[in-house]
Amino acid sequence: MGLHRLRTRILAVGHRMVAAGLVHGTAGNMSAKDRVSGHVLIKPSGVSYDALRSADLVLVDRHGNVVEGRLRPSTELPMHLRIYAAMPEVMGVVHTHSPAATAFAVARRPLRTALAESAAIFGPEVSLAPYETTGTARLGLAAARAMKHGPAALLENHGVVAIGASVEDAFVHALLVEESARVQWMAEALGGAVPLPAAECRRIRAAYRERYGQATR
Numbered sequence: 001m002g003l004h005r006l007r008t009r010i011l012a013v014g015h016r017m018v019a020a021g022l023v024h025g026t027a028g029n030m031s032a033k034d035r036v037s038g039h040v041l042i043k044p045s046g047v048s049y050d051a052l053r054s055a056d057l058v059l060v061d062r063h064g065n066v067v068e069g070r071l072r073p074s075t076e077l078p079m080h081l082r083i084y085a086a087m088p089e090v091m092g093v094v095h096t097h098s099p100a101a102t103a104f105a106v107a108r109r110p111l112r113t114a115l116a117e118s119a120a121i122f123g124p125e126v127s128l129a130p131y132e133t134t135g136t137a138r139l140g141l142a143a144a145r146a147m148k149h150g151p152a153a154l155l156e157n158h159g160v161v162a163i164g165a166s167v168e169d170a171f172v173h174a175l176l177v178e179e180s181a182r183v184q185w186m187a188e189a190l191g192g193a194v195p196l197p198a199a200e201c202r203r204i205r206a207a208y209r210e211r212y213g214q215a216t217r
């Protein structure tokens, strides 16, 4: 797949992030790794999603040197690069401050899985990544560690990071984190969500991985 196509896909994900209410203005960011070169295409810093064009996305090497682009990359670039370095299978990263999930992140409460649908993706919980300063590689390392068992983490006092085998998958995972957080928040008013037992979460996830999708894929 050419870089041009990857640029279009990242831009489309940016627009889906806005439409889903996960980000607004210039907040949050997303990136994808180019399979051929191993370079990373990322949102530029300080450009709002409505103004963003695919040509504005910045191509960097694994050390963060700009390979292509006239704008500065997102300030969270070190986090993205650290995640790609820690998990070679990851091809897309999405970072948001979506409100319900961020409420759990600032309360420093992991998102214990209560929805069967979430169990299929996340297993027993979306874990907390211990607080690290924004814009640092240490934040990426904390996030990568917290995502050992699932494709998303809550960044303490900050927001959400999600990964995937594509930037689209990373987006879907970020969306599911927000939906799970919203449901749990509402359930608090009813006495609190009842988490699914960890063993059941693992069983659902294993079954999902085996059966979901098309056999030809």
Ligand SMILES: [Zn+2]
Binding pocket: 028, 076, 095, 096, 097, 134, 158, 159
């Ligand atoms: Zn952020």
